[in-house]
Amino acid sequence: GEEVAQTPKHLVRGEGQKAKLYCAPIKGHSYVFWYQQVLKNEFKFLISFQNENVFDETGMPKERFSAKCLPNSPCSLEIQATKLEDSAVYFCASSQSWQGANYGYTFGSGTRLTVV
Amino acid sequence: AQKVTQAQTEISVVEKEDVTLDCVYETRDTTYYLFWYKQPPSGELVFLIRRNSFDEQNEISGRYSWNFQKSTSSFNFTITASQVVDSAVYFCAHTGSARQLTFGSGTQLTVLP
Numbered sequence: 001g002e003e004v005a006q007t008p009k010h011l012v013r014g015e016g017q018k019a020k021l022y023c024a025p026i027k028g029h030s031y032v033f034w035y036q037q038v039l040k041n042e043f044k045f046l047i048s049f050q051n052e053n054v055f056d057e058t059g060m061p062k063e064r065f066s067a068k069c070l071p072n073s074p075c076s077l078e079i080q081a082t083k084l085e086d087s088a089v090y091f092c093a094s095s096q097s098w099q100g101a102n103y104g105y106t107f108g109s110g111t112r113l114t115v116v
Numbered sequence: 117a118q119k120v121t122q123a124q125t126e127i128s129v130v131e132k133e134d135v136t137l138d139c140v141y142e143t144r145d146t147t148y149y150l151f152w153y154k155q156p157p158s159g160e161l162v163f164l165i166r167r168n169s170f171d172e173q174n175e176i177s178g179r180y181s182w183n184f185q186k187s188t189s190s191f192n193f194t195i196t197a198s199q200v201v202d203s204a205v206y207f208c209a210h211t212g213s214a215r216q217l218t219f220g221s222g223t224q225l226t227v228l229p
Contacts, residue, residue: 033216033217035217040222041207041222042219042221045216048216055215056215058216059216089159098215099149099168099211100211100217101166102166103166104166105151107153108160110159110160
């Protein structure tokens with residue numbers, strides 16, 4: 001399809017619970033990126049993949065966050081033992097190249113995670 | 117390190133007015149890419165434009181135009197004859213050797229009828 005599909009749209013977790021977010025990139029896009037949007041306007045890069053390989057994970061808080069992109073499956077972002085500060089909208093984006101060639105990065109509609 | 121500054125936090129205009137959103141970036145890269153995204157109240161991020169550092173040609177797409185000036189490290193966005201549907205948060209972003217998007221803090225544009 002021509003859209004990046006993120007599920008679920010909303011997720012509520014109690015502090016300490018696990019959260020798992022999914023992202024199906026556009027077919028033919030080799031790169032997948034995860035960003036966290038907090039306080040409405042602040043974006044933080046988390047991790048990127050080139051196909052199933054980690055491309056850049058410099059933004060990942062590794063103690064509790066993990067991510068995978070396996071062949072023939074949606075990519076996933078998992079947060080173990082969620083904290084209140086993890087409350088944010090998590091966006092996934094896909095692209096044909098890491099530079100966002102041709103039509104830029106296509107973003108999904110996001111998953112709003114609320115930790116209570 | 118890259119940095120993108122959108123100094124205008126909020127702008128309010130009346131329909132049909134022209135409005136310019138400013139974007140200033142800092143980078144040590146010689147090859148880099150600049151973007152504008154629109155985030156309407158529904159929350160999704162809509163791609164508007166991508167420009168590489170070697171192409172300083174201004175671009176026009178309908179009511180939208182972009183002015184890229186390397187000399188001042190600016191990539192400004194102008195909406196001509198604004199409409200209520202243009203109301204959104206607009207983000208400028210940069211990518212380069214860091215291989216990840218650095219976003220500005222966004223400009224909330226409100227177009228009043």
